[in-house]
Amino acid sequence: MADIIQLLSDHIANQIAAGEVIQRPASAVKELLENAIDAGATDIQLILKDAGKELIQVIDNGKGMSPTDARMSFERHATSKIKNIDDLFRIRTMGFRGEALASIAAVAQVELKTRQASNDIGSKICIEGTDVVLQEPCATPIGTSIMVKNLFFNVPARRNFLKSNNTEFRNILDEFTRVALAYPSLAFRLFHNGVEQFRLESGNLKTRIVNLLSGSVEKNLVPVQEETDWIKIHGFIGKPESSTKTRGNQFFFINDRFIRNSYLHHAVATAYEGLMEKETFPFYVLFLETDPARVDVNVHPTKQEVKFEDDRMMYAYLNAAVRHALARFNIAPSLDFTLSPEITKLPSVEMPISHREKEKVEAGYLFNNFSRKDQAHFIDKKEGLKQWKELYQIAQQPLASQTPSTPNAEPISLHKTTETATHQNMLVVQNNFLVTTVKSGLMVVHIRRAYERIWQERLLENWDTGQFVSQQLLFPATYEWSAQDALLLESVLEDLARIGFDIAPFGQSTFVVRGLPSSLKAGEEKDVLDEVIEHLRHESQNAVAQRKEQLTAQVAKRIALNKPQLQQPEEQQALIDELFACTQPEYAPDGKKVFSFLKTETLQDLLG
Numbered sequence: 001m002a003d004i005i006q007l008l009s010d011h012i013a014n015q016i017a018a019g020e021v022i023q024r025p026a027s028a029v030k031e032l033l034e035n036a037i038d039a040g041a042t043d044i045q046l047i048l049k050d051a052g053k054e055l056i057q058v059i060d061n062g063k064g065m066s067p068t069d070a071r072m073s074f075e076r077h078a079t080s081k082i083k084n085i086d087d088l089f090r091i092r093t094m095g096f097r098g099e100a101l102a103s104i105a106a107v108a109q110v111e112l113k114t115r116q117a118s119n120d121i122g123s124k125i126c127i128e129g130t131d132v133v134l135q136e137p138c139a140t141p142i143g144t145s146i147m148v149k150n151l152f153f154n155v156p157a158r159r160n161f162l163k164s165n166n167t168e169f170r171n172i173l174d175e176f177t178r179v180a181l182a183y184p185s186l187a188f189r190l191f192h193n194g195v196e197q198f199r200l201e202s203g204n205l206k207t208r209i210v211n212l213l214s215g216s217v218e219k220n221l222v223p224v225q226e227e228t229d230w231i232k233i234h235g236f237i238g239k240p241e242s243s244t245k246t247r248g249n250q251f252f253f254i255n256d257r258f259i260r261n262s263y264l265h266h267a268v269a270t271a272y273e274g275l276m277e278k279e280t281f282p283f284y285v286l287f288l289e290t291d292p293a294r295v296d297v298n299v300h301p302t303k304q305e306v307k308f309e310d311d312r313m314m315y316a317y318l319n320a321a322v323r324h325a326l327a328r329f330n331i332a333p334s335l336d337f338t339l340s341p342e343i344t345k346l347p348s349v350e351m352p353i354s355h356r357e358k359e360k361v362e363a364g365y366l367f368n369n370f371s372r373k374d375q376a377h378f379i380d381k382k383e384g385l386k387q388w389k390e391l392y393q394i395a396q397q398p399l400a401s402q403t404p405s406t407p408n409a410e411p412i413s414l415h416k417t418t419e420t421a422t423h424q425n426m427l428v429v430q431n432n433f434l435v436t437t438v439k440s441g442l443m444v445v446h447i448r449r450a451y452e453r454i455w456q457e458r459l460l461e462n463w464d465t466g467q468f469v470s471q472q473l474l475f476p477a478t479y480e481w482s483a484q485d486a487l488l489l490e491s492v493l494e495d496l497a498r499i500g501f502d503i504a505p506f507g508q509s510t511f512v513v514r515g516l517p518s519s520l521k522a523g524e525e526k527d528v529l530d531e532v533i534e535h536l537r538h539e540s541q542n543a544v545a546q547r548k549e550q551l552t553a554q555v556a557k558r559i560a561l562n563k564p565q566l567q568q569p570e571e572q573q574a575l576i577d578e579l580f581a582c583t584q585p586e587y588a589p590d591g592k593k594v595f596s597f598l599k600t601e602t603l604q605d606l607l608g
Helices: 010-021 025-038 067-072 085-089 100-106 156-160 165-182 205-212 215-220 262-271 311-328 355-362 365-371 385-396 447-465 483-491 493-497 525-537 541-560 569-579 600-606
Strands: 043-049 055-060 109-115 122-128 131-138 143-149 187-192 195-200 221-227 232-238 250-254 257-259 284-289 336-338 375-377 414-416 426-429 433-438 441-446 470-480 502-505 510-517 595-599
Touching (some): 043 165, 165 187, 165 205, 165 483, 262 311, 433 447, 441 600, 493 502
Parallel strands (some): 043 187
Antiparallel strands (some): 250 257, 426 433, 441 595
16 A cells, blocks of 8 residues: 655645744734844834735844845744753743744745844845745845735635734734833834824833823823732733723733733732722733743743743732732722732742842832731721721621611612502612513513613614714713724724714824714713724624624613613603513513513412
8 A cells, every 4th residue: 555644845834834823914913023122123113005915014123134044034943042942941032933934935925135233235035935036135224124915825715814904904903012012112113004003212111001002091000010039010000990891901911921811810800899890991001020931931822821830829919919009099998808828838939039139029018918928918007997897897787687777778769659540550679670560460670671672772763764863062072092992993983873973083093072872971972982892892703784783782771871760650651661662672682681570379479
């Protein structure tokens, strides 16, 4: 029988590697920006056409490459970082992926120009689909310029799977943002289709956050700076009032490398417990520095997911650092908590360090509250602690023991109305439920969900007929979002106009809101638009057809939060009438039941 196993050609092997490394234009952008940083560049330009599909060009003023290195950089597993296997676990630069340039060259037309300071003439290399079509001397500035043209030109099937220019550009912005945040001392410029999108001068982290994410966050930034012998934590978090309904402004960097980690996000989120509204996300840009040997960055191809040697220790330190930062700026109340003895006894706490480092660490907050004590105090003054404990004890008492005379007790309110014109008895329970008699017993209506259903159907009618009602604001409101979120919002401005919003772009990443749907309170538009953006961020490609239902449901939900008290019989009857005039009165837009029946037999069983 003939042998059937054979080696793949270099061309096919490179295209397979490209499928793992270069998934979309943003993947190539990330690799090229990281290469520029590792080359020691202080000024980096990113130039794009058609969201990177036609052109991705990165120009840097780094140290450049020799003619030999320039050619070798396109070979598979070519790297300047790895000499032996142990080096994989000590990398402090942007990481190792030896197939990067080879993979890009396998699926694009690449032109590289580079020159070292010691040479008067540089080198030019042109590659198409792994074939070197040109290598010659050229005149070029010190540093490197690499152009990636017609990505996936030789793999049409892959190119067909790329998303719209808007979506691909947002993915590129995500990568650009992460790299630019990690290196605020470097200057970055971004051009798209000939228009300058960002000009970021070298500076400090706070300036970079403001210039890159949004100028509106500046007044809400709270610095975080803690240090132990195990970890250093620095960066900024947002005040609770800066929390938003959207994800996206949450950044973790471990040794200057962007990572995703839901466990660490939970550590930050719990530090805000009781300070933010539900279903909102805090702002943070936090840098964690630790020995690279304690972090495994090779658990995922994108190196955005990592494993820590000691997850619990990382969680405890990060949570305490955020709490301390909030307390130092009088944002959080004074609280005591006891750190788990299991954590204080972990070997990670007692890592050997130099005498100088030890003195610096021992002066820090985390050392004094974790390494030396089992208690952590967010602030030294604890005059209000007794009152907090008393409130906690009251909250723990059984409901039956709380009488109307107890300051913190809130008696159940039952408003009984007179009979309506149709001789129905109605009862409003705590302004949440409307109970009315029906032939078979009782019907219990969830008031907020009823208004959600009613308002969604009104908005859907406005959408279909084009006869929307918009309340114009006396003082138009201006809001700024990140560049990524601004692209999302801009993509649905026409849809929002069909339900009563009057919104127009007002400069880069800024919008002016001039009108709102009727019954939406002024001042609530930012929350609604944040919720819309958050939905769009996670919207699947085939969900565009359901966008009408999603947008109207989100606006209806916000309007329904301001439901009336329904103290008058006429108001209660109007709610019932409007609900049952809906095409689908039984369910709210999110699928939850609006009303339920309690039969007379069930009531008799309840009472024995």
